[in-house]
Amino acid sequence: MSIELRQLDGSELDRFFETLAHAFGQGPPFPAEMEELWRSLLELKRTVSAWDGEQLVGTASTFDFRVTVPGGGSLPAAGVTAVGVRPTHRRRGVLRSMMRRQLDELHAWGEPLALLTASEPEIYGRFGYGVASEELTARIDTSRVRLTLPEGADELSLRLVDPRDPEVLARCEELYARRVPVRPGMLERRPGWQWVPLRDPAEKRDGASPMICVLAESDGELRGYARYAVRPRWDTGSPHGQVLLHNMEALDPAAHGALLRYLCDLDLTTELDVRSRPTDDPLLHMVSDTRRCHVRPLDQLHLRLVEVDAALAGRTYAAPVDVVFEVADAFCPWNEGRWRLTGDAHGARCVRTDETPELALSVRELASGYLGGTSLSALADAGLVRELRSGALAEATTAFRGALAPWAPHGF
Known part of the structure; x- marks a missing residue:
């Protein structure tokens, strides 16, 4: 053909x-x-x-x-x-x-990088993509789960607004932009992309309300927002509605806690359906019983190193690292070979070398560990990374890990 x-x-x-x-x-x-x-x-x-x-x-x-x-x-x-x-x-x-x-x-x-969210996770590995972040989903039984809120949550005021109001949208986007540098995997929103989190096609609601937006404010300053919908349900005459969280951002623990309590306390509802949150979301430590939250991680960002040297030199590292990688990449042969990575919390350098390799892996495993969400040692335990110099695996694993789990705020 x-x-x-x-x-x-x-x-x-x-x-x-x-x-x-x-x-x-x-x-x-x-x-x-x-x-x-x-x-x-x-x-x-x-x-x-x-x-x-x-x-x-x-x-x-x-x-x-x-x-x-x-x-x-x-x-x-x-x-x-x-x-x-x-x-x-x-x-x-x-x-x-x-x-x-x-x-x-x-x-x-x-x-240097390519990203995607996959309809089927097995498709893209053969092209060098590795799972670099996961997302958390949860169904919280709000009739049984109690919350322990951070200090200051009671001092914030909450206000319902139209999520598509231009002034509201501009304020939410300004807050979102402040959050972008905090977590690996976050996407800078170019003009026009502010509308992506507001996607709300009527044919996809399955009985739920149109999208609603609540703001958490202090003295007029926006500290957080949540966009959600409500799906009314009744069971033998008793209300059993669902709250469907679309997206949420908060500048501090107090705002996060205030918004979570609001979502859990809505009248005529008994369940909060949480979609696409970071796997280390603070809600896991605010709820009284995670078993009644039905927490489940799912693959999210699939990442590809298009240019190994530029990608590895473009991030910093949690601990000093000086390791020679033997990288296999049959699909993008310009990445094949040995690369010496040196770096720390202040910067990094990655160059081709003829030195003896110390860690051997494919570009897919390197991509999985790139944002800090997957341990290189865990990949080694699965036989996907080979240590060729004693101590190189621990050094690289420690250096690659990040303070926060990587996560992307929305698909594309």
């Missing part, structure tokens, strides 16, 4: 969304609200299309992001999105050819 790969033309966007709808098993039309948003955000220069004659059979694109890395700095990162192949053309190498072209382009552009 002859497949032509080329940049998508703006006149072909209708066919692009039709192909995506088929690829994700929902059939056209693509959800109208989502299509309108993606039309405003997609960059045609970064969008690959695969054609079988006159038929569009595959799509893949990237967004031009910056992502927070350990140490609080940020690096350019390609946010991989809209990857799909028509069901009539699966298992014919279309996806592989698009991934090949995409990574070659990112390499040519000098972008």
Whole structure:
């Protein structure tokens, strides 16, 4: 089968969304609200299309992001999105050819990292992506679970607002921007991306209310916000509603606690459904019984080192490190070989070397450990990292780990 790969033309966007709808098993039309948003955000220069004659059979694109890395700095990162192949053309190498072209382009552009959230986790490992962060989901039985709140939570005032009000949105985005450097994996929001956390298509609500926003304030200063919905339910005449948390940000423990208590205490509800929170979210230490919170971690960011040297030199390290890595990367051969990483909390350097290797691993495992969320020692215990110099594994493991678990605030 002859497949032509080329940049998508703006006149072909209708066919692009039709192909995506088929690829994700929902059939056209693509959800109208989502299509309108993606039309405003997609960059045609970064969008690959695969054609079988006159038929569009595959799509893949990237967004031009910056992502927070350990140490609080940020690096350019390609946010991989809209990857799909028509069901009539699966298992014919279309996806592989698009991934090949995409990574070659990112390499040519000098972008050190690529990120994605996967519909199926097993797909992208063969292209060098490793799971670099997880997200926490929970279903909190608010009728049984008690909260222990931080000092100052009672001093904050709460106010319901329209989440799409321009002034409200601007204040929430300003607070979000203050949070970005705090945690690895956080994404700087470019113009237009402020609307992504507000996605609320009516056909996806499944009986829940439209999105609601509550602000936590002190003397007029915004200290936190939560966006949520309520799904009313009744069981033999008794209220048993669900609160569905969409997203939340807080500047300090008091604001976090005040918002969590508000969500847990809403009338006519007995459950708080928490979606996509960091695996070290403070709520785990505020609840009286985690067993009644049904906590579950899920894979979140899948990360790819497009340029090993720039990626490793672009972050800082929790402890001094001086290790020679033997990196295997069959899909991006420019990363293959030996790299000497030297660094500490103030900066790092990564250069090619002919020195004797001290740790051997694939680029996938290096990606998994990159944001500090996965232990290199744990990967070694699974046989995925080999220690070639005694002590090198412990040194690298300690250096790579971060103070906070990596996490991305939303998909893309």
